[in-house]
Amino acid sequence: MSIVNIRIDERLIHGQVAAYWTNMLNVTRILVIDDLAAKDDIQKMALKMACPSTVRLSILSAQRAVERLNENAYDKDRLMIVMRGPATAKEVLDLGYFMPTINVGNISNKLGSTRIKHTVCVTPQEAEIFRYLESKGVKITIQMVPSDEKLDFMPMITHIH
Known part of the structure; x- marks a missing residue:
């Protein structure tokens, strides 16, 4: 199995993921890890x-995704993993699947959040989860589209508490 990108993107699959990322990385399967989407037919x-x-x-809950990843179920795929937010990434990690690098794509503006980049706004709770992920050895980057420079995300949130 070749995981070519692990991305946090609230919109899950949309133009950037569907057009740019899948083409540039020659993705053969998208794995959406999202407990809500896994239960919602719409x-x-x-x-x-x-x-x-x-x-x-594939659209799976965090628990089922960890099982499938640990079974090497996608060993013939060039896999892109997409999660709605950092809480899902923490759940996947805590359930026993290590993700060496996570790319932050889009997190919408909400009450109490701070804008980091044009389409990335982080709440203090999300910043705490990102710090937890980093403490477990996960490198967190920010990159909207493949042609953008990949930047280290953590220095961008040091002021959020």
Whole structure:
């Protein structure tokens, strides 16, 4: 199995993921790890419609995704993992699957959040989760599209408490 990108993106599959990332990285499967989407037929249908027809799609809960990843279920794929937020990444890590690098894509503005980049806003709770992930050895980067420079995310959130 070749994991070519692990991304936090609240929108899960959308234009940036469907068009830019899958093409640039030659992705053969997108794994959406999201407990809500895994249980919601309408979200599943929307994700299937957003996924490029040339790319396979799996939509799993964190628990099931960790089981499948640890079984090497996707060993023939060039896999892109997409999660809605840092809490899911923490859950995946705590359930026993280590992700060496996570790319932060889009996190929407909400009450109490601080804008880090144009489409990335982080709450104090999210900043704490990112610090936890980093403390466990996960490198966190920020990169909207593949042509953008990949930057270290952690210095951008040092002021958020």
